[in-house]
Amino acid sequence: MSLLDRIQSPEDVKALAPEELPTLAEEIRARVIQTTARNGGHVGPNLGVVELTIALHRVFDTPKDRFCFDVAHQGYIHKLLTGRNDARFDKMRLSDGLSGFLSRSESEHDAFGAGHAGTALSAALGMAAARDLRGSDEHVVALCGDAAFTCGITMEALNNVTAATKRLVIILNDNKWSIAKNVGALSRYFNELITNPVYNRLNDDIESLLEKIPGGQSIIKFGSKWKRETKDFFVSSSLFETFGIRYIGPIDGHDPKQLEHYLEFAKNAEQPVLLHVLTEKGRGYDVAIKNPERFHGASPFDIETGKGAPSPAGTPQKYQDVMGETLVKLAREDRSVIGITAAMPAGTSLNLLEAALPDQFFDVGIAEEHAVLFAAGMATSGFHPVCAIYSTFLQRAYDQIIHDVALQNLPVLFCMDRAGLSPNDGATHHGLFDFAYLRCVPGVVVMAPADEDELADMMATGLAHQGPAFIRYPRGNAEGQPIKEQPALIEIGKAKRLQAGDDLDIWAIGSMVPDAERLAARLSEHGIQAGVVNARFVKPLDTELLAESAQATKCIVTMEDHVITGGLGTAVMEALQEANSPCPVERIGWPDTFVEHGSSVARLRQDNGLSAEAILERVLAAYARQASVRAESSV
Ligand SMILES: Cc1ncc(C[n+]2csc(CCOP(=O)(O)OP(=O)(O)O)c2C)c(N)n1
Structure with missing residues (x-):
């Protein structure tokens, strides 16, 4: 039996002899590589924190002690060490498998769920303040990547640390990479701490504490030697000390002994401590080390070569590439x-x-938040910025959208990628709320293309518009529609009728338009003549065509790749109600729950009553209900 298979809980990690740890690390790496090669996932970030996570579980006691992982995409090892090394791990990111992130509902060892960046320090600080108020004695650890410090909230939390608690362990997991190479002044500063420190002497209080812990003497000795040789051991960091936080680093994030010693020190400190831990993204897997950006989060790949399966010939371009190419043009x-x-x-x-x-x-x-404000600033100065941000991450900039862009009617174009599902990532990454959170903002234009040619047209339209405009489009491949040489401008707020039908009209938007056409074909097999309208805009909605539609047919069906509350269906119902139209509306969209991760969009649609078959049944039932109401009223 492998060492990893013997581990049922963190207690078993603590029971291992130090000389067994490299073998455990190796086994964990193999397990992570095999699982991510099969299912896709966050390869590089996890391979980088193997020794660090083992050390954390040897020094601290979860679930009593509480770990907050930033983004929580590097939590696979934590899962393996906390009783989840089983068939659910084999199916991680797939239906019936573990989530690729940490989640409070998955394990008592997951103190805080995440998926968006920059939340760990604030949440950990809240836990530490709660502990202090309660008078309990658990430890709280925030594990933040170097790029987490480019997030505003991490800096807000940093500013608040000493006001909120006296005891907190912060780990700066510095691998120099965000998904791409990390950017900005702080990243340069971290580098400066490592490569060119104005080093300080080993502080007396650290020395005296180290003397008390097992192996502390050897660190002091080792530290002095390192200091002599590299001029680089304990750095008096003006930045972190300004925040009242003891900085210790740099620490070799792949040396179990060093890690345990400094974690032990931080655990016993009577002051918030930041350990600057250097790790290598992709550690132990050359293919990932050579290509850290691609192996940050990879689709399934061949372990030997690192290559993914080639797309079959004729696969349409990805929507994101159409956006990128159109923007260049x-x-x-x-x-x-x-x-x-x-x-x-x-x-x-x-x-x-x-x-x-x-x-x-x-x-x-x-x-x-800064991206949107930065865009707003540029827009006041004669530029036309395009913010390309995933739908789910744009949620964070909501106040900037309202207060800075919309209120001042600034011409910023938002290209919201990953609208709809990110199936393997799950609830933190689905882009299901954007219509709802934008539709209530006065004066904005919100649109979604039915294919890649329409995406290009909408980009040109958004840029020609002298106010805020939003385009949402899904993850993955487009429809295979040829893209015109020169994009055409679309009249703002004009829907497009794709086919006429006397019995009901399907108003669909974005990626649901092709589904609507297929649904209409199925309905005709049942003797129902359905029209199809590509709504194109949820705001402004084409109320003129909608009124005609309601007049001419007996029922309207709306279809959107969005949560059912607040999107196209709601907009249609509101407009019909305002026009005193009695036309009934059947709304097809994602249910009012947080949709889990799953193997594919098709599987999640099936699990949520949105398969083509389930939609057909719902529409047939709605139409039959409508027919019987009409029959009754005519009696
Ligand atoms: C709000 C938000 N924006 C963007 C992302 C996408 N994202 C996921 S991980 C990541 C980089 C994280 O880098 P770092 O914190 O250094 O951790 P590492 O992956 O290097 O361990 C980004 C940009 C996100 N998860 N959340």
Whole structure:
């Protein structure tokens, strides 16, 4: 039996002899690589924190002690060491398997769920303050990546640490990478701490504490030697000390002994401590080390070569690439067009703009609020910024959307990628709320393309519009529709009738338009003549065509890849109600729950009553209900 298979809980990790730890680390790495190669997942971040996570579980006691992992995409090892090394791990990120992130509902060892960046320090601080108020004695550890410090909230929490608690362990897991190379002044500062420190002497209080802990003497000796040799051991860091936090580092994040010693020190300190731990993204797997960006979060791959399965010939382009290429084209024609990403140049395909027109490209770090405000500022100065941000991450910039962009009617175009499901990632990453959170903002234009050609048209339309405009489009491949040489402008607020039908009209938007056409074909087999309208805009909604539609047919069906509350269906119902139309509406969309992760969009649709078959049944039932009401009223 392998060492890993013997581990049922953190107690078993503590029971291992130090000399067994390298073997455990090796077994964990093999397990992570095999699982991610099969299912896809966060390869590099997890391989980088193997020794660190083992050390954390040897020094602290979860679930009593509480770990907050930033983003929680690097929590696979924590899962393996806390009783989850079983068939659910084999199916991680798939239906019936573990989540790829940490979640309070999955394990008592997961103190805090996450998926969005920058939340760990604030949440940990809240836990530490609660502990102090309660008078209990558990330890709280925040594990933050170097890029987490590009997030505003991490800095807000840092500013609040000493006001909120006297005891907190912060780990700065510094691997120099966000998804892409980390950016900004802080990242340079961390580098400075490592490579060019104005080093301080080993502080007396650290020395005296180290003397008390097992093995502490050897660290003191080792520290002095290292200090002599590298001029680099304990750094008096003006930044962290300004925040009242003891900085210790740099620490070799792959040396179990060093890690345990400093974690032990931090655990016993009577002051918030930040351990600056250096790790290597992809450690132990050359393919990932050589390509940290691709192996941050990878689709299934061949372990030997690292290559993914090739797309079959004729696979349409990804929506994100259509966006990136169109932006390059539009930005070449108009040099006032600027692309802005919040740490996702490859994920949004804005790297195409970065390569083609670097002066018109900005990566601001994991800082969505700042990205939107930065765009607003540029828009006041004659530029036309395009914020390319995933739908789910744009949630963080909601106040900037309302207070800074919309209220001042600034011409910022938002390209919201991953609208709809990110099936393997799950609830933290699905983009299911954007219609609802945008539709209530006065004066904005909100649209979704039915195919890639319409995406290009909508980008040109959004850029020509002198106010805020939002386009949402899904993850993955587009429809295979040829893209016109020159994008056409769409009249704002105009829907497009795709086919006529006397019995009911299906109003669909975005990725649901092709589904609506297929549904209409199935309905005709049942003798129901359904029209199809590509709504294109949820705001402004085409109320003129809607009124005609309600007049001419007996029922309206709405279809959207969005939560059922607040989206297209709601907009249609509100408009019909305002027009005193009695036309009934059947709304098809995601249910009012948080949709879990799953193997595929198809599987999640099936699990949530949105398979083509289930939709057909619902529409047939709605139509039959409507027919019987009409029959009754005519009696
Ligand atoms: C609000 C938000 N924006 C963007 C992302 C996408 N994202 C996931 S991980 C990551 C980089 C994290 O880097 P770091 O904190 O250094 O951790 P590492 O992966 O290097 O361990 C980004 C940008 C996110 N999860 N949340």
